[in-house]
Amino acid sequence: MVSVRSISSTPSSLTHNDLPWVIEHNEERCTLCGRCASVCPVGTLKLAYMRKRMPRLVLASSERGSSYKTFVGIRQNTEVGKRCIGCGSCAMVCPNEAIHPVHNANDRFRFQNTQHGEPAKRGGRRNVPGASLLDRIIFDRISMLTDPALDAGRHEFSCNTLLGRVLPPEEYVRRKLAGEWIPPVREIFPFIIGSMSFGALSPNMWLGLLQGVAYCNEVLGIPVVMATGEGGCPPWVLKSPFLKYIILQIASGYFGWDEIIRAIPEMQCDPAAIEIKYGQGAKPGDGGLLMWYKVSKLIARLRGVPEGVDLPSPPVHQTLYSIEESVMKMIQTMSMAWNFRVPVYPKISGSTSAKSVLNNLVRNPYASALLIDGIDGGTGAAYNISMDATGHPIASNVRECYLDLCAQGKQNEIPIFAAGGIGKNGNVTQNGMALIMLGASGVHMGKYIMQAAAGCLGSEQNRCNVCNLGLCPKGITSQNPKLYRRLDPDQVAQRVADTFMAIRTEIKKVMAPLGRSQSLPIGMSDALGIEDRDVAERLNIRYIC
Amino acid sequence: MCRLAMKTASEPFSPFSVLQAMEAMQEGYDGSGLGLLLRGLSFADYNHNPGDPILSGIAHTEEALGRLDLFMNSQGFELKFDFEFKVKKAMIEAKDRHKYILRVYRQPAAWKDFSQERIEHELLMTRLALRKDGEAHGNDLTAFSLWPEVAMIKEVGWPLEIGIALGLDSGRIESRICMAQGRQNTNYGINLYACHPFFIQGIATMTNGENTAFTPIRDWLSGRAFPGYIGYQSDSEVFAHILHYVTRQLRLPLEAYKHVITPLKNEELARHPQGDFLRGLRDACRRLIIDGPNAVIGTLSDETSLLVMDAKKLRPATVGGKPGEWAIASEMCGVDAMIPDRDRAKDFQPMREHTVIIPPDRQELQIWSQFDRFPVPQAA
Incomplete structure (x- = not known):
């Protein structure tokens, strides 16, 4: 097990699975047009260059064992102030139905929405879904x-x-x-x-x-x-x-x-x-x-x-x-x-x-x-x-x-x-x-x-x-x-x-x-x-x- | 659907003739009961003073009758004439009818100096006290009306048979107006008070139809703090109370009734010579707007009769007759049966805007349209 300090973990650290809305992005369908990121009202989406290792079994010692692939993908910001609000603007502008937010009923965000001592504020109605x-x-x-x-x-x-x-x-x-x-x-x-x-x-x-x-x-x-x-x-x-x-x-x-x-x-x-x-x-x-x-x-x-x-x-x-x-x-x-x-x-x-x-x-x-x-x-x-x-x-x-x-x-x-x-x-x-x-x-x-x-x-x-x-x-x-x-x-x-x-x-x-x-x-x-x-x-x- | 028959004539006639008209209209009604209101009475055995109050009701037990006598005595009423129905008990479906009451009283001496309005109030309160007494004793006493020149009978069964069972064919009692209705409120549990016609302080109505706006109207009338606005075992009772409210409380003429229960639409009021007044009246009396299919037949103390329709004319009613004698019925054959020797070409079936008024002199029919000028000089 690695030491605690070697990974980034604060009380308010959230992963995208902790957020009330999680972006589902289908890389296969994405054309990298960037419209989703530009339309997102809270800036939760960002297009990012990412690298992944492509491990390979090589017997000859003259070659390197693994190669790296660079790709462009979507990152969902996990900062409290920039979490996805589920508005779906990304889905609205996506030409290929490659992206949409999914509601996550088990979010941990609700416990962190008091940053700088400010209680949660919002617009809308009482959040009680279902038949009234x-x-x-x-x-x-x-x-x-x-x-x-x-x-x-x-x-x-x-x-x-x-x-x-x-x-x-x-x-x-x-x-x-x-x-x-x-x-x-x-x-x-x-x-x-x-x-x-x-x-x-x-x-x-x-x-x-x-x-x-x-x-x-x-x-x-x-x-x-x-x-x-x-x-x-x-x-x-x-x-x-x-x-x-x-x-x-x-x-x-x-x-x-x-x-x-x-x-x-x-x-x-x-x-x-x-x-x-x-x-x-x-x-x-x-x-x-x-x-x-x-x-x-x-x-x-x-x-x-x-x-x-x-x-x-x-x-x-x-x-x-x-x-x-x-x-x-x-x-x-x-x-x-x-x-x-x-x-x-x-x-x-x-x-x-x-x-x-x-x-x-x-x-x-x-x-x-x-x-x-x-x-x-x-x-x-x-x-x-x-x-x-x-x-x-x-x-x-x-x-x-x-x-x-x-x-x-x-x-x-x-x-x-x-x-x-x-x-x-x-x-x-x-x-x-x-x-x-x-x-x-x-x-x-x-x-x-x-x-x-x-x-x-x-x-x-x-x-x-x-x-x-x-x-x-x-x-x-x-x-x-x-x-x-x-x-x-x-x-x-x-x-x-x-x-x-x-x-x-x-x-x-x-x-x-x-x-x-x-x-x-x-x-x-x-x-x-x-x-x-x-x-x-x-x-x-x-x-x- | 109820079948309604009303006849008004300058010369008294037997109520049995109206029951025969009900028989003519028998097709399509359940014959579950009879409601009868006679006005302008004449008894074969007694010449009554037209101002003396007449009590109509049923004492279901001897004990109730005893209480009735005690109460009326204590109030200072003096019994002058007790009309004894020659009852054929075997023909009456209900078995708890100890005595049908139709009694002429002399009003209490203490009322001598009372204004007419006060006397009318006291008569109402006396009737309500009798009703309350009956209700407090398992409904063993039913009081339909207490008013000069008015008799009422309500019973369960086939109308003509009830007439025979009560000996109404004997000619011992006649009247200048007879309102008859042939049904108990079989939509719900039978309650004699729920049977048309309904009566309050000289005003009576009976209705052919269903008042779907009943609950809000009842709630509003109940809030008037007027002691007579109670009961409401039937949705049609409010028609009588609205007529009472318009003519006696608001002191508006009879024609205003139509404007209250079925007000004109905005565009019609805009063209009406008194649209401004009527629009305000509509707003103020908004909770009295009736709904559903209804033909309302009413009579007043002065022997005026009237007929009004709902705002969509969803129920039939015909008026016909000749000077001195007029009939209103829910079916045309009912009018035929009551006044066969009239000019049928002059029969009239009122439309949504009409109020048919037969004045006390019974010389001619007045057909008043809601689009016409409203007969209140001050309101002009």
């Missing part, structure tokens, strides 16, 4: 002989939802006849593009989304709205007629709001709504975390900050000190900014305290909705522990809040919107409709839209998930022109339209057999079943087996 709870809920109240089934292809369906404070009918009639103020209400598609900031997304991604949303509204007749995250909105959008499809978010860093407030006099239309972010499902207790890599010149200008600095927003709105004050001050202030014509609602992370927030909102006549973001929500940057272990699953949170509103008879007055893990495994309509029947008025989806409309590579096996570093191999979450030019906004817009057309058809395919077509089946819990007695009991739905 929402995937397991099915729609089992099928109208057949008791009721002629509807035809999803031919009948008319009303699938829209309301965003805004809805008055109790008695109060509505009274105010309408007296000519008093009626709170603003928007009729929107129940699947909403959730808040992703202009700093987190690349300009091409943002443009593609907005183009797609405008197409859905103006050509397809699907009233889709999208939310900005923290960080404002490009001035040309603020002054455009497309603003009506946008929910502007204000968050604890107030980034971008100088631009927004200054643009108010020049706005051609009102925004769809204002979202006040108090919390986020992926990282409860944290504010936005835009890392310096992504603070480009444009982003710096929009946010009113110097270029290339980290922009961690505070965890809470620093000017506020209690929920009552928050509800009073912020909601009313934002309402007043648009002369009470725009719905204003808070977004919170899923929590056992969500009901307390809701009950405060019920008592505020200007609160327009509540958005609850569950633990499976995605983000562009967060600590791994926040993402994986902090928060509350969305289904029971929404259900509890809805039943609480029902007990007060106010379920039509404050719509609850749900987010966090919708479409995590691709079943976006199933997940969304399950939440709607549990009591949500609509759902927000961010990660799903990145996956469906722009081909985001992230997965819950920790594939890619480097949105925080600005290295997005697809150009979705990068501010580096070399990367984001990979993304064609027109193609993103096309995929946005494809996605919403498909969701609309699937909504009808769910509603038709339930015998519903006149209104979105919010709270139609009698149509839900799950083969898990405990979950059924918790959600107050039917246990089936």
